[in-house]
Amino acid sequence: MRYPRTLMSRKKSNNVPAIALTGTAGFVGSSLLRELEKDPKYSRIIAIDYRKPPFETVKTKFYRMDLTETLADSKLLEIFEKENVQTVVHAAFPVSPPHDLSWAHELVSVGTMYVMDACAARKIKKLIIASTTEVYGAHATNPNFLSEDHPMRGGFKSRFLRDKIEVEVQAQKFAKKHPETVVTILRPCTTLGPNVRNYKTNFLQSPVIITVMGFDPLFQFVHEEDVIRAFKMAIDRDFPGVFNIVGDGVLPLSKVLKLAGKVTIPVPAPVLYPVVQLLWYGNVVPAPPSRLDFLKYLSVADGAKAKKVMNFVPRHSTKETLLSFIGAQRLREINLLEAT
Amino acid sequence: MANQNKKEEGKVVHLKPVPPAEKATPAFEDLIEKLEGRIDRIEKEFRETVHKIEKRDTGKPPLSQNDLSSLIGRLEERIQIVSDEIRSGRLFSDGRKTVAFTEILQRIAKLLSFDAYRDFLKELWFGRPEENYDVDEFGMDPTFIQKVKPLFDFLYYNYWRVSVEGLLHIPNEGRGLIVANHSGTLPYDGSMIGAAVVNEHPSRKDVRFLVEDFVYHFPFLGTFMYRIGGVRACPENAERLLAKDHLVTVFPEGIKGIGKHYKNRYRLQRFGRGGFIKLALRTNSPVIPTAVIGAEEIHPLIYKSTILARPLGIPYIPVTPTLPLLGPLGLIPLPSKWTVVFGEPIVFGPKYGPKDADDQLLVNRLSEMVRMKIQDMVTETLKKRRSIWFG
Numbered sequence: 173m174r175y176p177r178t179l180m181s182r183k184k185s186n187n188v189p190a191i192a193l194t195g196t197a198g199f200v201g202s203s204l205l206r207e208l209e210k211d212p213k214y215s216r217i218i219a220i221d222y223r224k225p226p227f228e229t230v231k232t233k234f235y236r237m238d239l240t241e242t243l244a245d246s247k248l249l250e251i252f253e254k255e256n257v258q259t260v261v262h263a264a265f266p267v268s269p270p271h272d273l274s275w276a277h278e279l280v281s282v283g284t285m286y287v288m289d290a291c292a293a294r295k296i297k298k299l300i301i302a303s304t305t306e307v308y309g310a311h312a313t314n315p316n317f318l319s320e321d322h323p324m325r326g327g328f329k330s331r332f333l334r335d336k337i338e339v340e341v342q343a344q345k346f347a348k349k350h351p352e353t354v355v356t357i358l359r360p361c362t363t364l365g366p367n368v369r370n371y372k373t374n375f376l377q378s379p380v381i382i383t384v385m386g387f388d389p390l391f392q393f394v395h396e397e398d399v400i401r402a403f404k405m406a407i408d409r410d411f412p413g414v415f416n417i418v419g420d421g422v423l424p425l426s427k428v429l430k431l432a433g434k435v436t437i438p439v440p441a442p443v444l445y446p447v448v449q450l451l452w453y454g455n456v457v458p459a460p461p462s463r464l465d466f467l468k469y470l471s472v473a474d475g476a477k478a479k480k481v482m483n484f485v486p487r488h489s490t491k492e493t494l495l496s497f498i499g500a501q502r503l504r505e506i507n508l509l510e511a512t
Numbered sequence: 513m514a515n516q517n518k519k520e521e522g523k524v525v526h527l528k529p530v531p532p533a534e535k536a537t538p539a540f541e542d543l544i545e546k547l548e549g550r551i552d553r554i555e556k557e558f559r560e561t562v563h564k565i566e567k568r569d570t571g572k573p574p575l576s577q578n579d580l581s582s583l584i585g586r587l588e589e590r591i592q593i594v595s596d597e598i599r600s601g602r603l604f605s606d607g608r609k610t611v612a613f614t615e616i617l618q619r620i621a622k623l624l625s626f627d628a629y630r631d632f633l634k635e636l637w638f639g640r641p642e643e644n645y646d647v648d649e650f651g652m653d654p655t656f657i658q659k660v661k662p663l664f665d666f667l668y669y670n671y672w673r674v675s676v677e678g679l680l681h682i683p684n685e686g687r688g689l690i691v692a693n694h695s696g697t698l699p700y701d702g703s704m705i706g707a708a709v710v711n712e713h714p715s716r717k718d719v720r721f722l723v724e725d726f727v728y729h730f731p732f733l734g735t736f737m738y739r740i741g742g743v744r745a746c747p748e749n750a751e752r753l754l755a756k757d758h759l760v761t762v763f764p765e766g767i768k769g770i771g772k773h774y775k776n777r778y779r780l781q782r783f784g785r786g787g788f789i790k791l792a793l794r795t796n797s798p799v800i801p802t803a804v805i806g807a808e809e810i811h812p813l814i815y816k817s818t819i820l821a822r823p824l825g826i827p828y829i830p831v832t833p834t835l836p837l838l839g840p841l842g843l844i845p846l847p848s849k850w851t852v853v854f855g856e857p858i859v860f861g862p863k864y865g866p867k868d869a870d871d872q873l874l875v876n877r878l879s880e881m882v883r884m885k886i887q888d889m890v891t892e893t894l895k896k897r898r899s900i901w902f903g
Contacts, residue, residue, distance in 0.1 A: 312728035315748035316650050386731020390651050390738075422649055441731070469728070470744075491646075 189297075190216035191407065192257045194239065194287060195264030197223035199368050200302050203400045204261060205232060208407070218255050220248070221264065239264055239283030240275065248290035257294065259407060262287050263302040265336070268371035269459050273331050280335040281342075288346050291353065298354045299346070300406050305361040305416055307337050310389070310471040317474035320359075320414040329462035340414075347412065356406045358399075360417040361473055364493050365396030366500035366509070371458040377501065381429055382448075385438035387468040390422040395488035395496065402484050411482050416473035421490040425467060431491075432498050441468065543684075543714055608711070612665035619662060650720070650749070651738035660740065667700070668707045671847050672806060675903065676708045677893075678854035681800055684715050687754045688857065689792050690761040692802035693780055693886055694769030697811035697830045699723070700845065701804045705761050706741070708852045720753050721761035729825045747791060754795040761802075764788045764879070767827045771816055777808040778894060780887045786879035789860075790869040798857035801882055803889035806850030809900050811835065849903035855889055858882065 191208065195201040196219040205225055208214050209232065217232040219225055224234060235251055237244065251257070264283060270276040284301075291299055308318045309326030327334030340357055347355035362372050375381070394417055402417045429436050439447070441464075448461040478484040488496065503509040562580065622628045647653045668674050682688065692705060702721035709719045722745035728734035743749045745762070753760050763769060764783040772781060792799050816828040834842035860868075860878070868874055897903060 312734070313725050313744075313746075315746045316743065317748065317752065319748070384731075386733075386735065388735040388738075390647070422647065422651065424647055424651065424653070427647070 187256060188215050189258035190218050190255045191259045191261065192218040192220060192252065192255070193261045193263065194220045195262070195302075196221045196225045196234075198263060198265070199267065199363075199370070199396070200263040200399065200403065201261075202226055203367075203396065204263070204403050204407075205229065207400055207404050211404075213408075216255070218251065218257060220251065239286055240278040244283070245286040245289040245293075248286060249293050252290055252294040252296065258296055259298040259300070260287065260291055260296055261300045261302075261403065261407065265302060265339075266332075268374075269330070269332050269463060271455070276332050277335050280332070281338045284339045284342055288342055292346065292350060295350070296353060298356070298407075298410065299343070300356045300358065300403065301339065301343050302403070303336060303340055303357050303359045303414075305359045305392075305418065305471065305473040306333055306466070307340060307359065308471055308473065309333070310465040310469040312469050314470050314472075316390075316470065317472055318416070319474045320416060320477050329465065330460070333462075344414075354410045354412045356411050357414040358402055358406060358417050359414065359473065360399045360402070361392045361394050361419070363396050363399050364393045364497040366496060368396045371463075373497070374458040376428075376432055376434075376497070379434065381434045381436050382444065383425065383429070383436050383438050384444055384464060384468045385440045387441070388424045388426045389466070389468060389470045390472050391425055391428050391490070392418055392422050392472045393490045393493040393497075394419040394486060395493040398484075398486045398488060398493075401487075402478065402482070405482055405484055413477075413481070415478040415482060415484070416475050417478055417484065417486075418473050418475040419486045419488055419490040419493050420475070422472055423490055423494065428494060431494060432501075608665065609669040612662065612669040615662040616666040616670075647739075650741075650743050650753070652720075652741040653739040656739040657741070664703055664707050665711070668704060668711060672704065672810075672850040673903070674704055674708055674806075674850040674852055676712050676852050676854070678856075679708075679712055681854040681856055682709055682713055682716060682759070683798065683857070685757070687757045687795065687797040688759045688800050689754065689788060689797045690719070690759060690800045690802050690854075691788055691882055691886065692761060692763055692804055693778075693890060694763035694765045695772070695777070695804065696770060696807035696845070697813050697832065698843075698845070699763075699770060700810065701807045702742070702761055702763070703740070704807070704850065705802060705804065705852060709759065716759060719759045719761060722750060722763070724766060724827075726826055747787060750791050751795055754791065754797050762788050762791075764883075771813065771828050771830070773816075774808070774812040774814060777812075778805075778890050780883055780890070783879045783883045786872070786875040789875045789878045789882070793860055793864055793869040793875075794866045796861045796866070798859045799882055800857045801855040801886045801889060803853040803855070803886055803893055804850065805853070805890065805893045805897065806848040806900070806903075809848040810845035812846075848900050851893055851897070851903065853889055853893055855885060858885070 191214055193201050193205055193208075196205050198221075201219075201221065202225055205217065205219060206227065208217050209229060215231060217229075219229070219232050219234045220237055221234075222236060222238045224236075225232065233255065237247055237251075241247075252260075262284065264287075265280055266276055288299075305318070307324040307326045308314065308322060309324070309328065311325060315322070324337045324340065327337045343355055343357055347353070363370065364373065364376075398419065399417055402415070405411070406415075423431075426436070445461045445464060448457055448459075448464060451457040452460045475484075475486070500509060690705060692701065695701060702723070706719040706721060709716050720741050720743055723737050723742040724745060727737055727742075728744055743753065745766075750760055750762070764787070765781045766784055768781040772779070788799070791797070811830065811832045811834075813830050813832055815831040817831070818828050821827060821829045832842065834844075834846075836842065864874070864878075
C-alpha cells in the first residue's frame with residue numbers, strides 16, 4: 173500500500189473535500205489523475221467517465237456515467253453531494269474532430285450544461301474547464317499573437333468547434349452568475365509529447381503529408397507535461413479567467429515537416445478541400461476539410477497572460493516539444509518504446 | 513459642444529522635433545567607440561569563461577576544450593567575412609552597387625546552368641544540412657532574407673538607384689514609426705524603405721513593415737511577406753513590434769494610396785482613421801514622416817477594375833500601359849529614379865500620452881498634420897526632380 177494514511181482517512185469520513193474529474197479516460201483527465209494520485213495534498217479524487225481510468229488507482233473513486241444521458245445533471249449532483257466535491261475539472265471532450273457530430277454536440281455542449289447545472293446547485297468552489305486555442309480559428313485576419321480577449325472565430329465552418337466555443341460561452345456566463353466560484357478556462361494549443369495521441373499527432377505520423385500549396389503558416393506546440401502542469405497549478409491555486417497555455421516560439425509548417433523528416437505534397441487549395449472532404453468520409457484523413465484552414469492561415473496564441481498571472485513558464489519551447497515528439501516517434505517505429 | 517471647442521483651442525498642436533544632437537560630427541565616432549567597448553567586453557568574457565572552465569566552477573557540466581575552440585573558430589570566420597567585405601569594398605555603397613549587379617548576373621547565370629537544378633532537387637529531397645530552422649516570432653526567416661537580398665539589392669542600387677536623404681532622422685536605437693506615402697500599384701515601396709535603412713544606416717538592421725490584410729489570402733505572396741519581415745497590419749501586431757523597440761513602416765493611406773490613378777500621383781489620400789497616431793500615442797513612439805518619390809511611375813495605373821477583382825478577393829485589378837498587354841512581362845516595373853526622404857521625427861510625448869489615443873478629434877488632427885507634412889516633403893522633393901528616369 174502506497175498511501176496508507178489517506179486510505180484510512182477516506183474510510184473515516186467524507187468531509188474531506190474531494191476533486192471531481194470528468195473525462196478521466198482522455199489524455200488530460202488521465203494524466204491529471206495520475207498527477208493527483210501522486211500528490212499527498214489531495215486525499216480524495218472522484219473520476220467520472222464511461223470508461224475506467226487506464227491505470228490502477230489508489231485514492232480515486234470511479235463513477236461510471238455518460239454525460240450524454242438524460243438527467244445526467246441530477247446524477248452528477250448526487251455524486252457531488254455524496255462525496256463532498258468542492259473542485260470540478262471538466263475535461264470530457266473529444267480531442268480530435270469526431271465523425272458523429274450530433275453525438276459530439278450532446279457530449280460537448282449539452283454535457284457541459286449538465287456539469288454546470290450540477291456545479292451551480294452544489295455551489296462548488298472551483299471549476300476548471302479544458303478548452304483549446306482552436307476556438308480562435310485560423311484566419312488571414314488574425315493578429316500574429318491572439319490574446320485571451322480576442323473574439324472566438326473558430327466556429328464558422330466547423331460545427332464541432334462551434335460546440336467548443338459554446339462551452340466557453342457557457343462557462344463565462346456561469347462565472348458571471350456565480351462570482352463565488354472560481355472559474356478557470358485553460359486553452360492549450362496543439363499538445364505534443366511522447367504519450368499524447370490526437371488528430372494532430374496522427375497528422376504528423378503519416379509518412380507523406382499533404383499541405384496547401386503556397387501556404388506556410390506558423391505553428392505553435394505545447395508539451396504534454398506543460399499542459400498537465402498548468403492544470404495542476406490551476407487546481408493548487410486560484411486563477412479565475414481564461415488562459416492560453418502555449419510553448420514559446422513558433423515554427424513554420426514547412427520547417428516542422430522538415431524536422432520530422434516528412435515528404436510533403438503541396439496541393440492547390442481549390443482541389444484540396446473537396447478531396448479532403450471525400451477522404452474524411454472515407455475515414456482516411458484525421459480531420460475534416462474545415463481544419464485545412466489551420467494549414468493555411470495563422471492561429472498562434474499569446475501565452476503572456478498565463479506567464480504573468482499564473483506564473484506559468486513552459487519548460488519546453490515549441491521546437492523542443494516537436495523534437496521530443498519526433499524522438500519518441502522514432503523510438504516507437506523501431507519498437508524500442510511501447511505504443512500508446 | 514462649446515466646451516469641447518474651448519478645450520481643443522487650449523491644446524495648440526506643437527510639433528516638437530527631436531533635437532539634432534549629432535549634426536556636426538555624425539554618430540560614427542560614438543559607434544566606433546561603442547564597438548570597441550563591445551570588443552573589450554567580449555574579450556573579457558572570453559578570458560573569464562576560460563578561467564571558469566579551468567577552475568570548473570560553472571555549476572553546469574563544464575565546456576570542453578573542443579567546444580571553446582569551435583567557438584573561436586566561428587568567431588574568426590565571422591571576423592574574416594567582415595574584413596573581406598571591408599577590403600573588397602562591399603561594405604561601402606559604391607562597392608555594393610557593383611556587387612549587387614554582379615551577384616544578380618551570377619544568379620541568372622546559375623539559373624541557366626544544370627547545376628542549379630541538380631542542387632535544387634537535392635535540397636528538395638534531402639534538405640539543406642546546415643539549415644537554420646528558426647524564424648522570429650513574426651515569421652521572419654533570416655536565411656530566406658539572405659537568399660532574396662541580392663534581388664532587392666539589385667532593385668535598390670541598380671534598377672531604381674534609390675538615393676536617401678535625412679538618414680540622420682532615423683534614431684540610432686529605440687522604437688520609431690516610419691510613416692510614408694504609399695504608391696506604385698504593387699507594394700515595392702515598403703521593401704525599398706527597409707532596404708534604405710538597412711543598407712545605409714550604420715546601426716539599424718531591424719525595419720519591419722505592415723502589410724495589408726488581403727495579401728495573406730493569397731498563396732505564396734502571404735508566406736513570402738512573412739518571411740521577408742512583413743507583418744499583417746493590425747494594432748496588436750504593431751504595438752508588439754514597437755514595444756520591442758523595432759522600427760515599423762506604415763502606410764496609413766492603405767489601398768487608397770497604392771491604387772490611385774496616375775493622374776492623382778503624389779497627392780496623398782486620406783490617412784485611414786488615424787490608427788497610426790493612436791499607435792504612436794499608446795506606445796510613445798516618435799513618428800518619422802517619410803516621402804517616397806519615384807514609386808508612382810513604376811506601374812502607372814490607368815484604370816482599375818474592382819468588380820472583376822471581387823471574386824478573387826483582391827481590392828482591384830490594375831490596368832497599366834504594360835500589365836494585361838504584355839502578360840507576365842507587364843509585372844516588371846519601370847526603372848524610375850527613386851528618392852527616399854526621412855523627415856524630422858515628430859514626438860507627441862510628454863504633451864500627449866496614451867490617454868489621448870481615445871480623443872478621436874485630436875487623433876484626426878494630428879493625423880492630418882502628419883499627412884500635410886509628408887505632402888510638403890513630397891512636393892518639395894518633386895520640385896527638385898528634373899527627370900522621372902534620371903532624377
